[in-house]
């Protein structure tokens with residue numbers, strides 16, 4: 001069978017697997033995950049061609065970083081064969097994007113991950129901080145960490161798409177290497193598409209996370225804390241049932257939808273079992289079922305809620 005596709009990440013020179021391993025579930029964010037399952041998922045992902053692993057000190061209050069670090073170490077493969085991204089500025093006790101905090105944060109993350117460097121360090125959910133502080137203080141601090149060899153590339157993450165242009169329009173070209181957007185390139189919301197030409201023109205790599213809209217596009221449904229409206233949750237469950245009746249799995253269609261745009265370097269999906277890893281890799285390798293996907297998109301896009309399409313809070317900046 002063909003290998004999992006590798007895609008270039010902006011101007012970084014990195015080649016990321018089209019399916020990336022989102023490690024927030026390893027922090028028990030979507031329910032408890034045993035260390036055995038976590039290790040097996042990471043090992044299986046790497047065996048099947050996934051070379052990109054994303055975490056954050058925020059996920060499970062540092063649990064995700066610790067478990068991912070142990071799992072990667074247990075694989076015993078050379079460090080340059082996998083790409084790790086983690087984040088700074090968001091913690092269980094709140095946000096702090098000051099130069100001092102993010103500088104300490106990187107050392108703490110490296111310690112938990114048992115690594116000498118991370119490939120990508122991202123300012124985590126910048127809409128909750130001051131964007132001017134990100135531009136004038138946080139990113140310059142990360143540049144020093146880059147010079148010190150602790151991180152290779154700098155990224156920013158957030159939900160409202162406007163935060164990316166705000167920052168990228170204000171930093172010197174080449175300073176921010178990567179953006180990570182979530183819940184904006186999935187069957188029920190593909191608004192990231194409009195921003196892709198701009199990002200390409202800046203040479204910024206694009207990672208798109210949450211292709212299953214954080215559990216909405218699964219047969220099991222989203223976790224309790226999911227912020228979508230009851231209408232959207234019900235519509236996604238109806239869509240999942242519709243797919244099942246037609247012999248399809250909504251998560252597979254959702255993965256294939258997100259993977260279909262090659263300007264997105266990696267689709268980061270949260271995984272906590274070998275079964276999910278194998279299903280998501282298979283989704284990337286099988287030919288997409290375009291007709292079904294289009295029908296599903298039309299159905300879900302018809303749903304109007306008072307919020308944005310994921311039911312997540314709309315940006316205030």
Ligand code: NAD
Pocket residue numbers: 021022023024025030054055124125157158159180182209210211212213214215218219251252268269270271272275276277279280
């Ligand atoms: P997701 O859309 O990837 O959904 C994850 C949920 O779907 C989990 O419950 C998982 O167990 C389940 N799942 C995965 N594969 C499945 C399959 N084949 N069938 C059925 N269920 C399946 O949402 P996510 O985990 O929030 O996002 C993916 C990753 O992206 C995160 O783990 C994180 O690394 C990253 N992320 C980053 C940010 C940010 O930086 N602000 C935000 C969101 C996500």
